[in-house]
Each structure stands twice: as structure tokens, then as C-alpha cells.
Amino acid sequence: MSPALPSVAVVGGSLGGLTAALVLADLGCDVRVLERSGSALEGRGAGIVALDDTLRWVAERSDVDPETLCSTTSRVRFVDPGGATVHEREHHNRFSSWNTIYRAMLADFEARAPDRYGLGREVTAIAGDADGAVLTEASGATSRADLVVAADGIASPTRAALLPGVAPRYAGYVAWRGTVPESELPEPVFAELADAITYQVLPGSHVLVYPIPGPSGSVVRGERLTNFVWYRNVAAGPAFDDVMTGVDGQVRPVSLPPGAMRPEQVSAFRSDVRALLAPVIAEAVLAVAEPFVQAVHDIEVPRMAFGRVCLAGDAAFAVRPHAGAGTAKAAADGWELAAQLTAHPGDVDAALAAWERTQLAMGRALLARCREIGDSSQFTGTFTPGDPALSFGLRGPGR
Numbered sequence: 001m002s003p004a005l006p007s008v009a010v011v012g013g014s015l016g017g018l019t020a021a022l023v024l025a026d027l028g029c030d031v032r033v034l035e036r037s038g039s040a041l042e043g044r045g046a047g048i049v050a051l052d053d054t055l056r057w058v059a060e061r062s063d064v065d066p067e068t069l070c071s072t073t074s075r076v077r078f079v080d081p082g083g084a085t086v087h088e089r090e091h092h093n094r095f096s097s098w099n100t101i102y103r104a105m106l107a108d109f110e111a112r113a114p115d116r117y118g119l120g121r122e123v124t125a126i127a128g129d130a131d132g133a134v135l136t137e138a139s140g141a142t143s144r145a146d147l148v149v150a151a152d153g154i155a156s157p158t159r160a161a162l163l164p165g166v167a168p169r170y171a172g173y174v175a176w177r178g179t180v181p182e183s184e185l186p187e188p189v190f191a192e193l194a195d196a197i198t199y200q201v202l203p204g205s206h207v208l209v210y211p212i213p214g215p216s217g218s219v220v221r222g223e224r225l226t227n228f229v230w231y232r233n234v235a236a237g238p239a240f241d242d243v244m245t246g247v248d249g250q251v252r253p254v255s256l257p258p259g260a261m262r263p264e265q266v267s268a269f270r271s272d273v274r275a276l277l278a279p280v281i282a283e284a285v286l287a288v289a290e291p292f293v294q295a296v297h298d299i300e301v302p303r304m305a306f307g308r309v310c311l312a313g314d315a316a317f318a319v320r321p322h323a324g325a326g327t328a329k330a331a332a333d334g335w336e337l338a339a340q341l342t343a344h345p346g347d348v349d350a351a352l353a354a355w356e357r358t359q360l361a362m363g364r365a366l367l368a369r370c371r372e373i374g375d376s377s378q379f380t381g382t383f384t385p386g387d388p389a390l391s392f393g394l395r396g397p398g399r
């Protein structure tokens with residue numbers, strides 16, 4: 001390792017943390033990942049839009065062909081409640097699943113840095129000083145690093161400690177989500193959904209359906225999953241608490257995973273599906289065995305670097321999902337950190353200052369765009385089929 005390069009502890013081993021770990025290890029840094037979860041992370045099978053930034057590691061530095069991790073569609077289609085097409089155009093999208101990308105990136109990290117990805121390593125405190133920080137884990141173990149990348153997610157304990165005044169702001173709606181094997185869909189439904197991202201705009205809402213890789217990663221048509229996301233307004237307070245209360249009676253402010261919804265919630269949801277969604281979308285959604293729900297939040301931080309500790313990915317800015325860019329932004333934070341450490345050899349503080357400037361700007365711009373799209377769908381009724389502003393992208397529509 002070059003003496004000019006910092007040792008790095010990455011807190012959180014999801015897609016944001018893994019990308020940072022990979023690019024910094026590739027730069028020559030001594031990197032270790034501390035992941036709270038005690039067992040290999042499970043993505044619960046839901047889909048993600050695979051933007052170039054999300055797949056950049058795989059495309060540029062891995063032996064894996066990124067196309068093997070993605071399902072593709074060639075059209076965007078909007079249907080009306082009766083199922084008739086109201087807008088359709090050629091537009092290519094790639095989709096993947098959290099699991100599929102995570103598996104590929106973790107294998108690369110373990111090959112490059114054996115035994116440096118630690119599961120069951122919950123960080124409970126980070127004490128920064130001028131040259132680095134001391135991390136304390138739940139086990140009581142302590143260790144030191146020159147640089148700490150906190151990629152500990154939307155509920156980031158690191159953010160809570162560094163910026164106690166910053167809290168997730170509920171956007172006023174939740175996303176109902178789920179997947180079903182394409183092989184379980186009636187043939188006409190499969191045929192209609194297989195090569196498109198299919199939208200339906202409803203009053204104060206929209207739903208979208210697209211194919212993602214199958215449970216074992218297959219992107220062969222017929223072996224994939226069909227993924228749906230339906231954004232629905234739920235007032236904060238008792239209505240929200242009701243939706244987010246699982247079978248165990250606990251209210252979960254961020255998400256209720258598959259299998260955790262109360263049966264009466266699922267049957268009320270299915271009644272709404274039958275009443276409100278276009279037949280082709282309804283058939284796919286009704287075939288989902290375990291729909292689940294995620295609350296939509298905005299998080300915005302005024303700073304991302306605090307001495308030698310920095311916040312990356314959802315720990316810094318968590319954006320509404322409408323640009324399909326959450327994992328892309330998290331990945332971009334890692335790549336830019338490596339770029340700035342390269343641009344400022346031996347000067348971690350200068351690198352972090354430059355990194356913070358660019359990534360704050362990126363986070364703010366993405367947050368604003370996602371808010372605008374979400375509000376246009378849920379609150380102002382200006383979400384228009386075919387509007388190019390709705391295209392996914394980290395740096396702007398389609399970019």
C-alpha cells in the first residue's frame with residue numbers, strides 16, 4: 001500500500017458501501033467493511049433501475065458482463081384504467097435486483113480483499129480526530145482508520161450522531177411493491193409486460209411494472225420476475241401507522257418486508273387493485289404472493305464530511321425513487337471519493353473537501369428532481385404520460 005493512501009473503514013456493506021470499498025481497495029487503500037447484519041444481506045427480491053453509475057464497477061473493473069445482471073425492455077408504455085395504450089414509445093431501460101448486483105460486487109471484493117468484509121459488525125460509535133477516527137463496535141471491539149465512509153443507510157446512526165437535527169421527512173405516500181415469477185403469469189399478461197416498462201397514472205398516484213432478474217439471477221425471458229411499484233398517498237399519523245403495522249403489531253417507520261403485512265391489509269390492497277388498476281397490471285399485482293410496503297422519505301444533509309468521517313449514499317441524501325437513482329448516487333459517492341483522493345495525493349482533508357462540494361451538489365439536485373416528480377404524481381396531478389422529464393437518471397432525465 002502506498003504510504004500516501006489512507007486506511008479506510010466502511011460502515012455498512014450494502015451497494016453504496018461495497019462500491020466505495022471496491023474502488024478504494026482498487027486504488028490501493030487498506031479497506032475493511034463493517035456490516036451490522038449477521039448474515040449475508042438479502043435484497044428481498046425487489047427491483048432496481050440499473051443506471052450506468054449503479055453498474056460502473058461491474059462494467060469497468062469486473063470480469064462480469066453487466067448485461068448478464070440486467071433484464072432489458074425496449075418500450076415505455078402508459079395504459080388507461082381499461083388497459084388501452086395512451087402513450088407508447090421506444091425507450092431502452094435496464095433493470096436489475098439488489099440481490100443480483102450485490103452478489104456480483106461482494107464476490108469481487110472478497111477476491112480482492114479476502115476476509116475484509118465483516119458481517120455481524122455493528123458500529124456503535126465513531127470518535128473522529130485530526131488524523132482519523134476510532135470505531136467502536138457492539139461487541140466492544142475498537143479499531144482505528146484514517147478515513148471512515150459511513151454508508152449506513154437511510155436510518156444512518158452515524159448521521160444521527162453527527163447531525164442530530166436532520167431527520168427523514170415523510171413524503172406523504174408509500175410504495176407498495178412486490179414480485180412474481182413471469183412463469184406464473186397468464187401468457188397474454190406475460191406477453192404484454194415482458195418488453196416494456198408499463199405505467200398507469202391514477203388520480204394522486206401511479207403504478208409501474210417491469211421485469212427484473214429471476215431469484216437466481218437469470219435474465220432469460222420467462223425465468224425473470226415481474227416487479228411492480230404502486231405509489232399511494234397515506235396521511236401521516238394514524239393512517240400511516242396502520243399501514244406500517246405488521247403482523248407482529250410493531251409500527252415500522254421505513255418498511256414492512258415481504259410476509260410482514262397483516263392479512264387484512266393485504267386483502268384491502270387487493271380489493272383496491274381489482275377496482276383501480278388496468279386489467280393487465282392488476283393480474284400481475286394480484287399474482288404477487290407477498291406484497292410489501294416502503295414509506296417514501298426525503299433526507300437532506302447540509303454537510304457530508306466531518307473531519308475524517310464522511311456520509312455516503314442514503315446516509316447522506318435519501319431521495320424518492322422516481323429517478324431510479326438511489327443506488328447510482330450511492331455508487332457515485334464512492335467513485336468520486338476515489339477520484340478526489342487521486343487528485344489530492346497525501347491530502348485526505350483536501351480530497352474530502354472537494355468530494356463534499358461535488359456530492360452535496362449532486363444530492364441536492366437529485367433530491368429536488370425526485371421531489372418534483374413525486375409531487376407531480378401524488379399531489380398536483382401534473383404527471384403526464386410521455387413527459388421526457390420522467391425518464392430515469394442520476395444527473396438528469398435519461399442521464
Ligand SMILES: Cc1cc2nc3c(=O)[nH]c(=O)nc-3n(C[C@H](O)[C@H](O)[C@H](O)COP(=O)(O)OP(=O)(O)OC[C@H]3O[C@@H](n4cnc5c(N)ncnc54)[C@H](O)[C@@H]3O)c2cc1C
Binds near residue numbers: 124152315
Ligand atoms: C437488504 C437491502 C435490500 C435492498 N433492496 C432494495 C431493492 O430491492 N430495491 C431498491 O431500489 N433498493 C433496495 N435497497 C436500498 C438500496 O440498496 C439503497 O438505496 C442503495 O443500496 C444505497 O444505499 P446505501 O448503500 O447507501 O444504504 P443501504 O442499502 O440502506 O445499506 C446500509 C447498510 O448499512 C448497514 N448498517 C446500518 N447501520 C449500521 C451500523 N451501525 N454498523 C454497521 N452497518 C450498519 C445496514 O445493515 C445496511 O446493510 C436495499 C437495501 C438493503 C440493505
